Every structure is written in structure tokens, then in C-alpha cells.
Amino acid sequence: MLEINDLIFRWPGQTDATLNIPKLEVAAGERVFLHGPSGSGKSTLLGLLSGVNKPESGSIRLLGKDLAQLSDAARDKFRADHIGTIFQNFNLLPYLSPIENVTLGCHFSRSRTERVKASGNTLTQQGEQLLQQLGLDPSIMARSVAQLSIGQQQRVAAARAFIGQPELIIADEPTSALDADNRNAFIELLFKEASQYGATILFVSHDSSLAAMFDKYLSLSDINEVVQCS
Amino acid sequence: MQLITLATKSMFNRKASVLLTLFTIAISVMLLLTIERVRQEAKSSFSNTVSGTDLIVGARSGDIQLLLSSVFRIGHANNSVSWDSYQDIKSQRGVSWAIPISLGDSHKGHAVLGTDSAYFEHFRYGKKQNLAFAAGRAFVNAQEVVLGSEVASKMHYQLGQQIVISHGMGNTSFHHHDDNPMTIVGILAPTGTPVDKTVHVPLAAIEAMHSQPKSASRMIGKPKQSAAHSHSDTDEHDQNHTDEHGHNDSHDHEHANEHKHNDGHDHDHADEHGHNHSHDHDHSDEHDHGHDKPDTVAVTVPAPAHLHGDLIGEPKQITAFLMGLDSPLYTLQTRRNINNYKAEPLLAIMPGVTLRELWRMLGLVEKILLLFSGVVVLISLLGMLTTLLATLNQRRRELAILRSVGARPRHIFTLMSSEAILITAAGCALGIALFYALIALAQGTLQSQFGISLSISLLSHYELMLIGVIMAAGTLMGILPATRAYFYSLSDGMSIKL
Incomplete structure (x- = not known):
């Protein structure tokens, strides 16, 4: 599923490499907890995985494709088709309805749209279904995003990540704004949704207490050979 | 959802600043069109006063x-x-x-x-x-x-x-x-x-x-x-x-x-x-x-x-x-x-010759008027540029979210530039509406006071060309924030820096 070999990444204009990962492997369907305190190069790694940035050397094989070999446009397309993302918070576009936020990614990815269509649903139906599966009452769908609670917003963001069944879900601190009960419930929902079609989850957090719920625990400070200043 | 719809919804979300910009453009377009229409009509009613007289x-x-x-x-x-x-x-x-x-x-x-x-x-x-x-x-x-x-x-x-x-x-x-x-x-x-x-x-x-x-x-x-x-x-x-x-x-x-x-x-x-x-x-x-x-x-x-x-x-x-x-x-x-x-x-x-001579004397005034209204349009477009650039920083999160769901940098560019085009187009449309409203109001006064008969007719080729120039200028203005957004989206990627 995901295989990183001898990855070196340096931000333009910097002499020291930010990332130096000799080896990282994630199997398909695995639920991985990546522990990354701030300053550990976490954002950089996520940028590389999602294809926004390009490694200086080494390879990132995702679903059998080496992202380092793809053009900028091809990496963008690859991300749109195969990766769903959930951010820390403020995930949603405030001017779109919850449903529109959920289906947003499908407008940039034909293959995800087609996968939705293959299930016999329209985008909106699929979005509503996902929101329901994630425990959101249909009544909130008519509401403005700004009127939703943080927890509700995160579930809308999760629905957006899952729509069109992308193989990899990257969740970047999605629970840091939630309290402990909601945190666990949210992660359970992610797992439930991912298990429906065997998606891989890469869950990034600085909060190691959550690690127990996952199949695999990785620490960025262990796998990254660059000496961190913090 | 098309990018245009997205752009429209995004603009609606910022309607206060967008509407102000739009009104500025509309008023400047109205001013330009009115001045030009009055100028043209004045010129034609001027040269139409007498004909066939040697x-x-x-x-x-x-x-x-x-x-x-x-x-x-x-x-x-x-x-x-x-x-x-x-x-x-x-x-x-x-x-x-x-x-x-x-x-x-x-x-x-x-x-x-x-x-x-x-x-x-x-x-x-x-x-x-x-x-x-x-x-x-x-x-x-x-x-x-x-x-x-x-x-x-x-x-x-x-x-x-x-x-x-x-x-x-x-x-x-x-x-x-x-x-x-x-x-x-x-x-x-x-x-x-x-x-x-x-x-x-x-x-x-x-x-x-x-x-x-x-x-x-x-x-x-x-x-x-x-x-x-x-x-x-x-x-x-x-x-x-x-x-x-x-x-x-x-x-x-x-x-x-x-x-x-x-x-x-x-x-x-x-x-x-x-x-x-x-x-x-x-x-x-x-x-x-x-x-x-x-x-x-x-x-x-x-x-x-x-x-x-x-x-x-x-x-x-x-x-x-x-x-x-x-x-x-x-x-x-x-x-x-x-x-x-x-x-x-x-x-x-010879009335034709003297009419032209007289009009030439008034020509300086008409050129100054045209210059002024042109500058007003330019200022309004620069106002739009300022607003777009000023809000751009606040919109980096929006751009990052779009990037994360798969928007390519060129989508971001299109989104940003279509915004400028939409504002300019809406401004022009509103300006044209205001222009006709103004003509309808001023028609009587102009006719009775100055003998200039303004007809509420369709826009002439010349006026359409003016609108075209404004649209082109607005589009060009939009390229600047769009380019900046493009590079933001390249460097920021999906990480949201606030």
C-alpha cells in the first residue's frame, strides 16, 4: 500500500534536510497511528504523502505508484482520486452546505465520482448516506456549516474524506478539538467507515494515548533520522 | 459543482466587500457610459441641427x-x-x-x-x-x-x-x-x-x-x-x-x-x-x-x-x-x-464646416471628460484589485482545503481570476442598468435644457467596446491575485498556516 524508501526532503533554501526516512511500510487496510509532535516534520511528511510536495531523493510508493516519478499535475490527480483528508479543525468551506462540503472532492476526481455512481447513488444521496452513517441527523444538512458544533463539523469532514472510497485516509490531528468521549467515538466511526471497503487509515497525532486503538504505532521521531531541534 | 458556482458562493460569503467593489465598478461604468452617450448624442444632435443647407x-x-x-x-x-x-x-x-x-x-x-x-x-x-x-x-x-x-x-x-x-x-x-x-x-x-x-x-x-x-x-x-x-x-x-x-x-x-x-x-x-x-x-x-x-x-x-x-x-x-x-x-x-x-x-x-469647427472647440472639454471617466473606471478596478489581494491572505485556509480535496493549482488560479471577472461583469451589468436609469431620469432635463435628445437605445458598438475594454482590464486585474493564490497553493500545499 504505502512504501517509503530512503526519502530525503529539504525545503527550498534550507541546508538541512527536514525529513530523512530510510524505510516506512504500511499495508492495505491497516490502521496506523503516527505519533508526531509539532516540529517533527509531520506536516512535511503529509505533504509528501499527498503529493503536494516532491521528495528530493528516494521513493514514495503509494498503491504501487512512485509519487516521486509523477508530474505535479499527476500527483494532484492521484491525491484527488486516492486520498481522503481530514484536518485538525476548520475543515469545511463556510459558504457551502454540509452536503456540498462532503461532495466537494468528487468535483475534482472523476474516479471517485464514478465509484459513487457505481453504488447507484447520486453524489448528494451518497453524501447524505455517509453523514447518517457517521451519526449526523439529516436535519443538520440544511444548516449552515457555521452552525454546526466542532464534533459535527469533524464528522462532515470525515464524510468528505470517505466519499468515493479513496484507498488512503489521512487524518491530521482530527480529534484535538474534541473532548475525550467524542474523540474515541470519532475514531470508532472512522474505523467503522474504513472497514466497509478496506481503506487504510493514517492517523497523525501528538496524543499517544489514542495509539492503543490502532493496529500499528509509528513514531515520526523514530523513523525520521534527521535530528530534531526540539 | 463547477468552479464558477464555487467562486460565486465564495464571493457571496464575503458579500460586504464584494458588493462594495461591485458598486464602485458599477458607478464608474455608469459614469463612463453616460458621459460617452451624452457626448455622442450631443455631437450628433449638434451636427444634425441643420443639413442640406449649402x-x-x-x-x-x-x-x-x-x-x-x-x-x-x-x-x-x-x-x-x-x-x-x-x-x-x-x-x-x-x-x-x-x-x-x-x-x-x-x-x-x-x-x-x-x-x-x-x-x-x-x-x-x-x-x-x-x-x-x-x-x-x-x-x-x-x-x-x-x-x-x-x-x-x-x-x-x-x-x-x-x-x-x-x-x-x-x-x-x-x-x-x-x-x-x-x-x-x-x-x-x-x-x-x-x-x-x-x-x-x-x-x-x-x-x-x-x-x-x-x-x-x-x-x-x-x-x-x-x-x-x-x-x-x-x-x-x-x-x-x-x-x-x-x-x-x-x-x-x-x-x-x-x-x-x-x-x-x-x-x-x-x-x-x-x-x-x-x-x-x-x-x-x-x-x-x-x-x-x-x-x-x-x-x-x-x-x-x-x-x-x-x-x-x-x-x-x-x-x-x-x-x-x-x-x-x-x-x-x-x-x-x-x-x-x-x-x-x-x-x-458653410454650416457643415462651421459645425465641425465649433465641435472641435468643444473637443478639449469632451476629451477631458472622457479621460476623467476613464480614470474613475481604472480607480474602481484598482479598488477591486486591492480588495482581492487583501482578502487573499484570509482565504489561504479556503485554498488549502480545496487543495486537499484535489483542486489543482490551476483550479485555484481559475477560481481566483473568475472572481475578478464575475465582479467586473456584475459591475458592468449593474452599471449598464444604472446608466439606463440615469438616462431615463435625465432625458427630459437634457432635452429641455441643452437640446440633447438621449434615446434609450441599445448599446452602440462603441459602448460595447468600452464595456469590453473594462472587462478585459478587470480580467487582467484578476490575474494578479490569482497568480499569488496559485503560488500560495503551491507552497502551502495542504498545510494550513494561519
Whole structure:
């Protein structure tokens, strides 16, 4: 599923490499907890995985494709088709309805749209279904995003990540704004949704207490050979 | 969801700043279009005031002064052309027609123009259009008056109504020729030229107006009213008259002569005018009619058949005359001849040439106006640029979210630039709407105050081109924030930096 070999990444204009990962492997369907305190190069790694940035050397094989070999446009397309993302918070576009936020990614990815269509649903139906599966009452769908609670917003963001069944879900601190009960419930929902079609989850957090719920625990400070200043 | 929909929704989310920007652009577009439309219409109504006239002849003054006084009724022609010279030039070879014009009087602020029937036959405006009657007919005797369309509509005059023409310009003439009411027999169709604001009377009526009340009223057969006039009134009248016209001869004497001439004139011209009955008889008919029906009551205009009277009288002088030649090839030669006319100093101008000359003088003003409105548009577009750039930083999260769901940098670029295009387009659309609203509002004032007829017509090619230039400029402006957003989205990626 995901295989990183001898990855070196340096931000333009910097002499020291930010990332130096000799080896990282994630199997398909695995639920991985990546522990990354701030300053550990976490954002950089996520940028590389999602294809926004390009490694200086080494390879990132995702679903059998080496992202380092793809053009900028091809990496963008690859991300749109195969990766769903959930951010820390403020995930949603405030001017779109919850449903529109959920289906947003499908407008940039034909293959995800087609996968939705293959299930016999329209985008909106699929979005509503996902929101329901994630425990959101249909009544909130008519509401403005700004009127939703943080927890509700995160579930809308999760629905957006899952729509069109992308193989990899990257969740970047999605629970840091939630309290402990909601945190666990949210992660359970992610797992439930991912298990429906065997998606891989890469869950990034600085909060190691959550690690127990996952199949695999990785620490960025262990796998990254660059000496961190913090 | 298309990017445009996304852009629209995003803009709606920031409607306060977007609407302000949009209004700025709309107002500037309205300003530009209005100024340009007024400029164009002014120019065309300007050059449409007179056409088909080869030469305008007046006393020697400036070209433009003669044009202004004879065509636009602006300013006074201080000197005049003697009737003899007019007759002489008119009879010269190659002259097809001539229209005498006598100006200087007014009716409630409207210029009074004394002329003869040639006016209705030969005067052309616009694209060589003849004057047309909206109602009634041309005058056929000295007690009849034909109104320009605007005079009629503004004063609510109707056919058959009697009006009094005063002497001198302006609303408050010191004395009115109360003894000389004239019947409205015709109302001209609108022309969009000073003709609309003109009261047309026969030359003979001008003459009658300026003569002593006694003789005047006798001439038009109204002894009753003349008797009512006191002697002092008469004196005063004479005095004014003498001053204004610089007559040195005694008025009484002159008019007595005139009157005699008048009678004789009728007989002399009997054939020419095709009159079969005596002049006096005509007038008594007319007089009775006038007294039976007082002012303001509209009556039907009497059929002209038996009312034909003398239109010209025996004028000493006229203000100017318009001439048409048999062939335009004669124009320069005729003009030279008139300018070298021996009997009195005359000036002949070619109206087209002088109109252009006059417009060129106004050209600087019009260019400055255009420049200003152009700058206003530029400022409004720069305002949009400022707003877009200022909000861009706050929108980096929005851009990052879009990136994370798969938007390519070029999508971000399109999104940002389409926003500028949408704002500019909406601004233009609103500006055009405001422009039409403004025209609809200002139409009346412009027509009555400046004689510029603004038509609520579709945008001309030129105006569409202006809109096109604004759209292009707006699009170009949009490229700057779009490019910045493009590079933000490249460097920020999906990480959200706040």
C-alpha cells in the first residue's frame, strides 16, 4: 500500500534536510497511528504523502505508484482520486452546505465520482448516506456549516474524506478539538467507515494515548533520522 | 459543482466587500457610459441641427457667431442683412432656394423666428429630413404661428389657440404685444434640434410686432384694442423700439410708409401668391374668428383655402438667410461672391464646416471628460484589485482545503481570476442598468435644457467596446491575485498556516 524508501526532503533554501526516512511500510487496510509532535516534520511528511510536495531523493510508493516519478499535475490527480483528508479543525468551506462540503472532492476526481455512481447513488444521496452513517441527523444538512458544533463539523469532514472510497485516509490531528468521549467515538466511526471497503487509515497525532486503538504505532521521531531541534 | 458556482458562493460569503467593489465598478461604468452617450448624442444632435443647407448668410461677424445665432438661437446677431441684399442674392443664378430668418423676439422664453413658407419647404435637419407637421399646417398669413414640438408640449398649446408674441428675448419682456395675438395653426413633429424650441411666425408678423401699435393693429384689422392703448404706451413702445433697433428715422413716419407699401405690396404680389381676394377681407375674417374664441380654448384650425395672406410684408432687414444651391459645386464660388458683396458687408458660412469647427472647440472639454471617466473606471478596478489581494491572505485556509480535496493549482488560479471577472461583469451589468436609469431620469432635463435628445437605445458598438475594454482590464486585474493564490497553493500545499 504505502512504501517509503530512503526519502530525503529539504525545503527550498534550507541546508538541512527536514525529513530523512530510510524505510516506512504500511499495508492495505491497516490502521496506523503516527505519533508526531509539532516540529517533527509531520506536516512535511503529509505533504509528501499527498503529493503536494516532491521528495528530493528516494521513493514514495503509494498503491504501487512512485509519487516521486509523477508530474505535479499527476500527483494532484492521484491525491484527488486516492486520498481522503481530514484536518485538525476548520475543515469545511463556510459558504457551502454540509452536503456540498462532503461532495466537494468528487468535483475534482472523476474516479471517485464514478465509484459513487457505481453504488447507484447520486453524489448528494451518497453524501447524505455517509453523514447518517457517521451519526449526523439529516436535519443538520440544511444548516449552515457555521452552525454546526466542532464534533459535527469533524464528522462532515470525515464524510468528505470517505466519499468515493479513496484507498488512503489521512487524518491530521482530527480529534484535538474534541473532548475525550467524542474523540474515541470519532475514531470508532472512522474505523467503522474504513472497514466497509478496506481503506487504510493514517492517523497523525501528538496524543499517544489514542495509539492503543490502532493496529500499528509509528513514531515520526523514530523513523525520521534527521535530528530534531526540539 | 463547477468552479464558477464555487467562486460565486465564495464571493457571496464575503458579500460586504464584494458588493462594495461591485458598486464602485458599477458607478464608474455608469459614469463612463453616460458621459460617452451624452457626448455622442450631443455631437450628433449638434451636427444634425441643420443639413442640406449649402450656405448661411448673415451680417459680417464671426463664422461661429453666425452659426450660433442663426441655427442654435444662441446669442444675438448684432447686425442684419438688408432685405434688398437678400432679394438680390436670392435671385442670382445657381441659387435654388433661400430661407429668410428674422430672430430676436421671444415667446415665454422660446425664440421666435420670422420666416416665410420656404422654411417649411426647404429647411432640412438630421439626415436631410424635411420638417414634418405633428398637427396642423404651415402658416399662410401674418396672424398664424407654427410651433416647434417642444414649445407646444411644454406650454400645453393646442391648435387654434391664440398666443401673444413679445418683443425682445427672455421671459420678462418689458412690453408685450398684447394687441397682436396669433393663432396656432401648426405644430411640428419633434426634430431634436433647436427647431423644437422655436416659435415660427411669418416675417410680416415680426414686422407688425415691431411697428407702432396703432398701425400694427390697423394692419391686422383690430381697431378695438388699439383704441384702448394710451398715448404714453405708444410713446414708450416707440422709444424702446428705436433704441433696440437703432432706427434713426421717426417711427411713425416709417410705419406709415410701410403700411402704404403693404397695400401696394399685396397688389403687386397678388399673382405671385396666388391670392384672389383682397387682403383686408382676409384679415377681417381672421379677426372675427379670433375674438369669438378667446385664448386657451382650442378650436379647429380654419382651412387655409381662403385665408392666404401676405407672409413677408415689407421687411427692411432680416437676421440671416439659409441658402440651397443648384449644385454643391457652386458653394465655394457663391460664398466668395457673398463675402465680397459690394452693397453691404456680408458673411456666408458653410454650416457643415462651421459645425465641425465649433465641435472641435468643444473637443478639449469632451476629451477631458472622457479621460476623467476613464480614470474613475481604472480607480474602481484598482479598488477591486486591492480588495482581492487583501482578502487573499484570509482565504489561504479556503485554498488549502480545496487543495486537499484535489483542486489543482490551476483550479485555484481559475477560481481566483473568475472572481475578478464575475465582479467586473456584475459591475458592468449593474452599471449598464444604472446608466439606463440615469438616462431615463435625465432625458427630459437634457432635452429641455441643452437640446440633447438621449434615446434609450441599445448599446452602440462603441459602448460595447468600452464595456469590453473594462472587462478585459478587470480580467487582467484578476490575474494578479490569482497568480499569488496559485503560488500560495503551491507552497502551502495542504498545510494550513494561519
